[in-house]
Amino acid sequence: MHVALLTAYAVVTLLFLAVASTTLVWMLHAWQTPDAFEETRFPAGGMASGRSFSLIVPARHEEAVLGATLDRLAALRHDRFEVLAVVGHDDPGTAEVARAAAERHPERVRVLVDANWPKNKPKALNTALPECRGDVVGVFDAEDQVHPDLLGRVSEAFDATGAHIVQGAVQLMNYRDRWYSVRNCLEYFFWFRSRLHFHAGRHFVPLGGNTVFISAPLLHAAGGWDPECLAEDCELGARLTGMGARVAVAYDPELATREETPASLSELARQRSRWNQGFLQVLRKGDWRRLPRRERALAWFTLSQPFLQAFTGLVMPLSIGSILFLRAPVGLALISFAPLLITLTMLGVEVAGLREFCRLYGRRPRLLDYARLVIGTFPYQLMLAYAAIRAAWRHVRGRREWEKTAHVGAHLEPQEAT
Amino acid sequence: MSPEAAVTRLVRDDRLEGVGAAGPTPPIPGLVPVRRRGRRLIVDLDRLPYASLRRAGWWAAAHWQSLALLTVLLVGAGFVHGTGMFGWPARFDDEGTYVSQAWALEHYGALSHYTYWYDHPPLGWMFIALWRELSTGWDDAPNAVANGRELFLGIQLVSCALVYAIARRIGLARIAAGGAVALFALCPLAVEYHRMVTLDNIAMMWVLAAFALVLTPRRRLWAFAAAGVCCAVAVLCKEYALLIVPPVAYAAWQNSDRRTRSFCVALFGSLFVLLGSMYLLFAVLKGELLAGGGHVSLEDGIRFQLLERASSGSIFDPRSLSRQTLNGWLDVDRLLLGAAVVATLPALIVRRTRAVALALAIQLAMLMRPGYLPALYVTGLLPFAALVVAGAGDAVWRWRPSRVAVLGPAVAIALTVTAGAVAGPPWVAADRQRMTVDADAPMSQAQQWVLSHVDRRSHVLTDNNIWLDLIERKFGSSRQAGGFYSDRVVWYWKLDLDPAVKRRFPGGWRDFDYVVSSEYVRATVALVPQTGEALRHSRIVARFGQGPHRVEIRRIVR
Numbered sequence: 004m005h006v007a008l009l010t011a012y013a014v015v016t017l018l019f020l021a022v023a024s025t026t027l028v029w030m031l032h033a034w035q036t037p038d039a040f041e042e043t044r045f046p047a048g049g050m051a052s053g054r055s056f057s058l059i060v061p062a063r064h065e066e067a068v069l070g071a072t073l074d075r076l077a078a079l080r081h082d083r084f085e086v087l088a089v090v091g092h093d094d095p096g097t098a099e100v101a102r103a104a105a106e107r108h109p110e111r112v113r114v115l116v117d118a119n120w121p122k123n124k125p126k127a128l129n130t131a132l133p134e135c136r137g138d139v140v141g142v143f144d145a146e147d148q149v150h151p152d153l154l155g156r157v158s159e160a161f162d163a164t165g166a167h168i169v170q171g172a173v174q175l176m177n178y179r180d181r182w183y184s185v186r187n188c189l190e191y192f193f194w195f196r197s198r199l200h201f202h203a204g205r206h207f208v209p210l211g212g213n214t215v216f217i218s219a220p221l222l223h224a225a226g227g228w229d230p231e232c233l234a235e236d237c238e239l240g241a242r243l244t245g246m247g248a249r250v251a252v253a254y255d256p257e258l259a260t261r262e263e264t265p266a267s268l269s270e271l272a273r274q275r276s277r278w279n280q281g282f283l284q285v286l287r288k289g290d291w292r293r294l295p296r297r298e299r300a301l302a303w304f305t306l307s308q309p310f311l312q313a314f315t316g317l318v319m320p321l322s323i324g325s326i327l328f329l330r331a332p333v334g335l336a337l338i339s340f341a342p343l344l345i346t347l348t349m350l351g352v353e354v355a356g357l358r359e360f361c362r363l364y365g366r367r368p369r370l371l372d373y374a375r376l377v378i379g380t381f382p383y384q385l386m387l388a389y390a391a392i393r394a395a396w397r398h399v400r401g402r403r404e405w406e407k408t409a410h411v412g413a414h415l416e417p418q419e420a421t
Numbered sequence: 422m423s424p425e426a427a428v429t430r431l432v433r434d435d436r437l438e439g440v441g442a443a444g445p446t447p448p449i450p451g452l453v454p455v456r457r458r459g460r461r462l463i464v465d466l467d468r469l470p471y472a473s474l475r476r477a478g479w480w481a482a483a484h485w486q487s488l489a490l491l492t493v494l495l496v497g498a499g500f501v502h503g504t505g506m507f508g509w510p511a512r513f514d515d516e517g518t519y520v521s522q523a524w525a526l527e528h529y530g531a532l533s534h535y536t537y538w539y540d541h542p543p544l545g546w547m548f549i550a551l552w553r554e555l556s557t558g559w560d561d562a563p564n565a566v567a568n569g570r571e572l573f574l575g576i577q578l579v580s581c582a583l584v585y586a587i588a589r590r591i592g593l594a595r596i597a598a599g600g601a602v603a604l605f606a607l608c609p610l611a612v613e614y615h616r617m618v619t620l621d622n623i624a625m626m627w628v629l630a631a632f633a634l635v636l637t638p639r640r641r642l643w644a645f646a647a648a649g650v651c652c653a654v655a656v657l658c659k660e661y662a663l664l665i666v667p668p669v670a671y672a673a674w675q676n677s678d679r680r681t682r683s684f685c686v687a688l689f690g691s692l693f694v695l696l697g698s699m700y701l702l703f704a705v706l707k708g709e710l711l712a713g714g715g716h717v718s719l720e721d722g723i724r725f726q727l728l729e730r731a732s733s734g735s736i737f738d739p740r741s742l743s744r745q746t747l748n749g750w751l752d753v754d755r756l757l758l759g760a761a762v763v764a765t766l767p768a769l770i771v772r773r774t775r776a777v778a779l780a781l782a783i784q785l786a787m788l789m790r791p792g793y794l795p796a797l798y799v800t801g802l803l804p805f806a807a808l809v810v811a812g813a814g815d816a817v818w819r820w821r822p823s824r825v826a827v828l829g830p831a832v833a834i835a836l837t838v839t840a841g842a843v844a845g846p847p848w849v850a851a852d853r854q855r856m857t858v859d860a861d862a863p864m865s866q867a868q869q870w871v872l873s874h875v876d877r878r879s880h881v882l883t884d885n886n887i888w889l890d891l892i893e894r895k896f897g898s899s900r901q902a903g904g905f906y907s908d909r910v911v912w913y914w915k916l917d918l919d920p921a922v923k924r925r926f927p928g929g930w931r932d933f934d935y936v937v938s939s940e941y942v943r944a945t946v947a948l949v950p951q952t953g954e955a956l957r958h959s960r961i962v963a964r965f966g967q968g969p970h971r972v973e974i975r976r977i978v979r
Contacts, residue, residue: 036639037678224427247432333706344695351691355683
């Protein structure tokens with residue numbers, strides 16, 4: 004075969020290998036040793052800690068779930084906190100539900116109306132920010148199921164770590180609903196249980212969209228969220244860590260905020276492409292360039308990862324197929340299988356992850372769940388690739404509008420949903 | 422004030438001591454981290470210039486007793502193993518085969534000097550080829566197998582260190598761990614078999630590495646992953662290592678923490694299975710997975726190893742070949758294996774020694790079963806025998822009955838002294854023999870004779886012991902039709918078994934001028950009729966050594 008072609012093969016294979024192995028190593032970060040694992044938990048409870056919280060809940064067309072969420076938030080076990088529900092001026096249904104909740108909990112819940120147009124989440128958050136009176140600003144989504152003791156533990160985490168930002172865990176729960184649900188749930192599991200801790204150690208953290216707690220003075224000084232960014236959470240993380248803010252990440256299964264997977268595959272793809280497009284915006288905006296060299300490389304790699312992964316997922320089968328088709332020398336063919344080997348190892352790790360997820364959350368995994376996990380690998384990869392390409396396409400075309408994910412409450416226990 | 426300046430000021434103002442502070446203490450340039458206190462020199466490890474150096478320093482400081490003991494043990498082991506290692510045992514055919522296969526890889530990129538037929542996975546001689554590459558130019562070993570044996574001195578030293586690490590990591594006292602290494606290095610069986618260029622020795626080193634890794638004291642996830650890789654490498658060196666993977670997996674399960682176990686086991690298992698199956702993939706890519714007309718295949722290779730290989734009978738049948746093999750081992754040394762057999766059951770009961778005892782028990786059970794029993798089988802027994810015996814001694818030492826607490830130590834000391842008195846004299850005699858006698862002299866002389874008396878246009882039938890030396894020193898090599906590399910010097914098996922060689926020599930033995938008849942050739946001649954004919958139609962022109970070990974150079978008379 005031609006030398007140039009062989010070189011190209013080698014480069015592509017090395018790229019695949021780098022993407023696959025770093026993904027594998029980072030997704031397992033929290034389990035490196037049992038000691039390291041213990042350090043990923045919230046600091047032990049019991050300390051008296053008096054921070055006050057302002058919890059912002061942006062809601063748009065969420066009348067089905069918002070009322071219950073606000074009730075649960077108002078019932079959190081903490082002395083000093085307020086809940087700020089932000090509704091759109093064009094969304095009377097949700098506003099109605101929010102106001103009813105505010106009447107039920109006048110001392111806790113306030114309703115703010117966001118008049119911005121077009122609407123998106125960062126604008127809603129910025130609407131609420133000037134009204135926040137707490138030491139710490141927290142964000143929750145309208146369908147979130149929050150643990151009653153979370154605020155106390157977060158407050159202690161601030162004390163124990165001296166961090167400016169505490170990122171708690173979010174976990175999708177309804178892993179049996181659709182064929183892709185189990186993969187989606189596991190993505191969250193590996194991300195919050197493990198990967199984010201790696202980022203915290205490396206001082207570059209793409210923050211999550213909720214259960215994130217930020218020191219209020221810092222957030223005020225930074226001017227809040229970027230109103231035009233589709234991944235406002237990640238953008239804020241990149242911006243604040245670039246300015247030297249420290250992030251603590253903590254995980255306890257019982258304290259994780261519970262959510263649901265998108266109700267259809269197209270919803271999931273749209274959500275993912277919104278995040279990916281947001282990542283591209285953050286990449287272009289360049290706040291991460293202020294980080295020191297190693298963190299900068301990590302930031303670049305993290306923000307590009309959806310696209311690298313999509314590329315890998317699409318091209319790896321082609322590469323292996325063509326190398327077989329072209330009857331390449333056996334040694335070269337074996338080497339071209341190396342990234343696949345790592346990918347399959349990752350599948351083995353995901354199987355263990357499903358077992359661990361079910362153990363931690365008291366579920367009993369069935370054979371069907373494992374089967375969906377394994378068989379769904381390639382179709383899910385195709386969906387991710389589609390989302391990445393769609394995101395890049397929209398980015399190039401300059402389409403920035405917010406595509407909202409609908410919520411039906413599938414993650415709630417039956418008695419809560421009714 | 423800009424948002425950035427405001428945030429930066431906020432962040433700076435409440436920066437806490439030690440939290441997220443920038444990196445480790447900076448190095449002090451030009452300062453040697455040694456200072457003088459009174460008459461003593463103190464090495465200040467915290468002032469070493471790099472974090473990795475500091476970590477290495479702390480590690481060495483924490484383990485200095487083990488390091489000192491191990492250094493002494495390794496020097497001793499290296500001395501006993503290395504002294505006279507070219508002369509004892511005499512070269513035997515398999516050693517020549519592996520160095521020749523390594524040579525074929527090195528010079529022709531081929532997996533064998535004849536057609537590769539999936540007899541063993543090829544990774545073992547890839548390591549030998551790597552060593553040949555590295556040692557070319559400066560190494561002056563007397564022959565190709567001797568050059569290979571130098572690598573196996575290194576493998577022995579690494580294996581000794583691994584035995585020590587395993588012993589420490591399963592919780593044996595330093596002295597017991599040292600005892601395990603001494604048994605592993607000084608037992609005459611070990612001196613005999615560890616010197617040989619065999620795939621078993623390479624595979625066992627990787628198995629021991631896997632064992633040491635899964636016993637990681639901090640239960641590191643990536644140590645379990647690396648252990649999976651080591652197990653795969655071991656099996657790709659010699660499929661026999663598959664027997665010892667279950668005990669390694671058991672040790673992994675035993676040593677992993679409940680909180681991280683799922684992932685430790687997943688990585689270990691996935692990497693082992695996936696890397697191991699690269700061998701299958703290799704066969705698939707070559708179109709040689711399944712048996713078919715006119716080509717070699719993995720299926721045939723496995724079928725041969727598992728089913729078609731002639732059984733050597735049961736070790737309980739006094740006339741069987743297996744019994745002869747067993748007796749061959751016991752003639753060299755019966756003490757270590759005997760003690761290990763006795764200690765296996767108690768070692769299986771004690772939790773800490775259970776995994777290594779399991780490794781021994783599985784192999785002993787396989788030994789009891791009638792089937793093909795190669796002499797090299799003992800290689801897999803030795804490290805675990807040493808560990809089980811040392812582990813039993815350690816358990817006795819720790820045994821403190823409430824009334825007489827000194828009983829355990831007293832019994833342990835008595836046992837050790839008795840063992841030393843019983844095993845010492847025969848081991849010293851046997852090891853001295855292995856360090857001083859040149860059993861390879863007949864073969865070396867035969868090699869020299871052929872090199873100086875046989876015309877380089879002659880055709881020579883020989884075993885693999887000197888095949889490569891003849892090629893490299895006189896006859897040269899070239900690629901032949903069908904995938905072999907000399908039409909002057911031919912490995913005698915192939916004249917009967919390799920179709921490409923048969924095509925090249927349609928006259929069979931009549932196309933040859935000389936046949937080198939070694940003990941091994943004579944022992945296997947019933948399986949290779951062409952060589953039988955060559956021996957029958959030839960006369961001795963030179964003869965070296967006496968009795969069954971003699972080597973004859975015979976001129977073929979057509």
